[in-house]
Amino acid sequence: MNSNSISNRLINEKSPYLLQHAYNPVNWYPWSEEAFNKANRENKPIFLSVGYSTCHWCHVMEKESFEDNEVAELLNKYFIAIKVDREERPDIDNIYMSVCQAMTGSGGWPMTIIMTSDKKPFFAGTYLPKKTQYGHMGLMELLNKINKLWIEDKNKLVESSNNIVDFLQDQIVHKKGEISEKIVNDAYESLRDSYNPVFGGFSSSPKFPTPHNLNFLLRYYRAKGDKYALQMVENTLNSMYSGGIFDHIGFGFSRYSVDSKWLVPHFEKMLYDNALLAIIYTETYQITHKDRYREIAMKILNYILRDMTSKQGGFYSAEDADSEGVEGKFYVWDKKEIKSVLGEDADFFNEHYNIKSKGNFEGKNIPNLIGEDLEELEDESIKSKLDGLKEKLFSYREKRIHPHKDDKILTSWNGLMIAAMAYAGRVFGIERYKEAASKSISFISHNLVNHKGRLLCRYRDGEAANLGYLDDYAFLVFGLIEMYEATFESFYLRKAIELNDEMVKYFWDEQNGGLFFYGKDSEELILKTKEIYDGAIPSGNSVAAMNIIRLSRITGDKKLEQKAGEIFNTFAEKINEVPLAYVNTISAFLTSKISETHVVIAGDKDHTNTKAMINEINKKFLPFSEIIFNDESKEIYKLIPFIKNNVMVKNKTTAYVCKNNSCLAPTNDLQEFSNLISK
CATH class of the missing domain: 1.50.10.10 (Glycosyltransferase)
Structure with missing residues (x-):
């Protein structure tokens, strides 16, 4: 939130992202018919900004532009500004991201779309600085340029928007075929x-x-x-x-x-x-x-x-x-800080987690194990000591100001x-x-x-x-x-x-x-x-x-x-x-x-033998097998009619395994069952 004390329409929303912009001087609208009707009535283009609440560059653009009175004045005067949380409205994001990728060759957030009141886009981009720099057009210049074009040659922009939508519509219709066997x-x-x-x-x-x-x-x-x-x-x-x-x-x-x-x-x-x-x-x-x-x-x-x-x-x-307001501040460490928390054990931690006086990220340290022998670190004495030290650092870190959730x-x-x-x-x-x-x-x-x-x-x-x-x-x-x-x-x-x-x-x-x-x-x-x-x-x-x-x-x-x-x-x-x-x-x-493998277990779910068979399944990676348990209930027979005959044999937990389009003899034996599902 900035120092602006007057809220805009986003104040009534639930989205954390929209609420982050509720006190911008920009007169934001949520995606709504009200916004589109107003744009149509006042003959203004729509400025659509799409992002999400934990997006770093969304924060940067907000601070540089959307909290800025000069930018807000341009947006409020010549555009109807709409904010969308891409995670709440992935349908909107999905469509306009395809526009952005088609028009610019890339995408990302914050996404900036300028479009007509009937939702057809004619400009797409991502993060824009407030002012033009390093050959990249700034937001102020863009808004003035679009406004000039809108006044002088609106029909050209509308024609462009229609062409973009027609092009994307053609891309949606897929030519049917078959996936190659290879x-x-x-x-x-x-x-x-x-x-x-x-x-x-x-x-x-x-x-x-x-x-x-x-x-x-x-x-x-x-x-x-x-x-x-x-x-x-x-x-x-x-x-x-x-x-x-x-x-x-x-x-x-x-x-x-x-x-x-x-x-x-x-x-x-x-x-x-x-x-x-x-x-x-x-x-x-x-x-x-x-x-x-x-x-x-x-x-x-x-x-x-x-x-x-x-x-x-x-x-x-x-x-x-x-x-x-700083990326990564919660997570990074100064070597002296670690020393103050861990005391004499700091050197042991620093050696394994690559903590340096000069740091590895903007003068600070990101703890990491790059270059470490992970098997050596699994030695119980080393592992136990490092776990204890990390718990101390975690307790200390918890007192820091946390990132937004x-x-x-x-x-x-x-x-x-x-x-x-x-x-x-x-x-x-x-x-x-x-x-x-x-x-x-x-x-x-x-x-x-x-x-x-x-x-x-x-x-x-x-x-x-x-x-x-x-x-x-x-x-x-x-x-x-x-x-x-x-x-x-x-x-x-x-x-x-x-x-x-x-x-x-x-x-x-x-x-x-x-x-x-x-x-x-x-x-x-x-x-x-x-x-x-x-x-x-x-x-x-x-x-x-x-x-x-x-x-x-x-x-x-x-x-x-x-x-x-x-x-x-x-x-x-x-x-x-x-x-x-x-x-x-x-x-x-x-x-x-892959030829399907069916495994049906019949038995008392709480019985030791049943648990042993289920445990045998759980230990193995069986991505092409589906596991079914026959509890002999009416519901399971309604959902899976073909298992009605897959019941316990000799009143013992029984496994039925079908693979390669044939069913094997049922078994009560754990080792035999393990062998069957391993092959």
């Missing part, structure tokens, strides 16, 4: 060719975790037995953990690293990154049984439970990079964290993770569903808003499937099936196939987009395709799996051209091509 190998080779063998990852800088790339490589390893695929994953996971992108004092991963060795993070922490990373560390533990990966996954989830979980059970969205609760990102908590809970046998997943599901059921039963997108401060988008449905279904396999409570499976059916009802494109980003009952925007690009998070279509395959195999509904095939066909042309951009979709495609 696409899986093509994706693997693309990752292998871009892999950094020293520090892992698949780019130079900036460097993003992109867990779905690693997720694909583990499935490739499982399907093909290629050890280098696993090696790439392990090196990347170890390097990320060693770097400053991981918060070694308070845990959790930051958004990305600005350098190639993962040292200097962009310090904001996002719920979705930590959910997806917790899953990949858990999966890698299942393959390697290295305690390191289990401990890293647990550190991530413990951070979420400690700092990012509401009392009611919903998971918060993000933590800012900035505190006291975006405490809105998003259905989609909660779905990912539900999946992470459920998956880790069953693999590690930790009930509190499963309980956290259950509480989040309960929170969503009670607070993020409207009177028509429609899923909603965002909850904050007692208010739920915005009809759910594709990601809300797809990611929550993913979480529910994981929760079913973690608990074998049929409620979660039934809910996954129901939500998946609703997703198809609201989002499926009957004419061309695939799933739209926003629903048939949602606000109609200038474009009806379908997202397949697997960027910072996997696309809704790719997650939906994987969910559909899994639900089809669990329930035996073969018609359902055909829907996944239609998704692949809808986007085949794009995927065949650039496999590296659609890796999560290719993971789903690989799953569809």
Whole structure:
């Protein structure tokens, strides 16, 4: 908040991002018909600014421009200014980001769009300084230039906006085809060719975790037995953990690293990154049984439970990079400061965490383990001592001014964290993770569903808003499937099936196939987009395709799996051209091509033998297997009719394994069962 004492219309919003701008001298409107009607009535263009509350460059642009009276005077006089939180309205962000990328070749936040009152854009950009510098046009010059053009040649701007929308409309219509059978190998080779063998990852800088790339490589390893695929994953996971992108004092991963060795993070922490990373560390533990990966996954989830979980059970969205107006200030250390906290033990800590007098980041230190032997640090005496020292530093750091926490609760990102908590809970046998997943599901059921039963997108401060988008449905279904396999409570499976059916009802494109980003009952925007690009998070279509395959195999509904095939066909042309951009979709495609393995356990869930068999499953990485528990209830037979004959034999816990289109003899023997699911 700045010194301006008069609020604008954003003061009535719930979004933390919009509220950050509520005392700007800019006469901001939220996205609303009121704003568009006023622009039309007064013959003014719309200035649309899109960002989110933990975005560093959004803060910079606000301080430089939106808190500035000169800028505000121009905006208020010649434009109608609209602020949008991209996390609350991903449909708006999705459309205008595609505009920005088409017009400029890149995108990012804050995003700046100037458009007509009928929402058609004619200018797009990202961060703009107040004044022109280094050859880059400043906001003041841009606003004056646009105003002049609007007065003198409005028709040219309108024509330009129509051409842009027509061009993007043409891009949405995908030419149907078939994904090449060799696409899986093509994706693997693309990752292998871009892999950094020293520090892992698949780019130079900036460097993003992109867990779905690693997720694909583990499935490739499982399907093909290629050890280098696993090696790439392990090196990347170890390097990320060693770097400053991981918060070694308070845990959790930051958004990305600005350098190639993962040292200097962009310090904001996002719920979705930590959910997806917790899953990949858990999966890698299942393959390697290295305690390191289990401990890293647990550190991530413990951070979420400690700092990012509401009392009611919903998971918060993000933590800012900035505190006291300085990026990273909360997280970095002066060597003398560490000495004052740890005393004689400071040298021991500094040696392992690369703390220098000159620092490694703007004169301060980001604790990191780059160059350290991680196996050596697993020596119990070293590990125990370092853990104790980090606890002291954490207690000290807690007294600092914390970064802003975006405490809105998003259905989609909660779905990912539900999946992470459920998956880790069953693999590690930790009930509190499963309980956290259950509480989040309960929170969503009670607070993020409207009177028509429609899923909603965002909850904050007692208010739920915005009809759910594709990601809300797809990611929550993913979480529910994981929760079913973690608990074998049929409620979660039934809910996954129901939500998946609703997703198809609201989002499926009957004419061309695939799933739209926003629903048939949602606000109609200038474009009806379908997202397949697997960027910072996997696309809704790719997650939906994987969910559909899994639900089809669990329930035996073969018609359902055909829907996944239609998704692949809808986007085949794009995927065949650039496999590296659609890796999560290719993971789903690989799953569809692997002969399904069914495992049905029949028995008393609380019996020792039943628990032993389930534990045997949980220890193994079985990405192409679906696990079902026959509790002989009416509901489970209604959901999965084909398991009616898969009952206990000799009144003992019995396992039924079907693979390669044939079913093996049922077994009561734990070792035999273990061998069957290992092959």
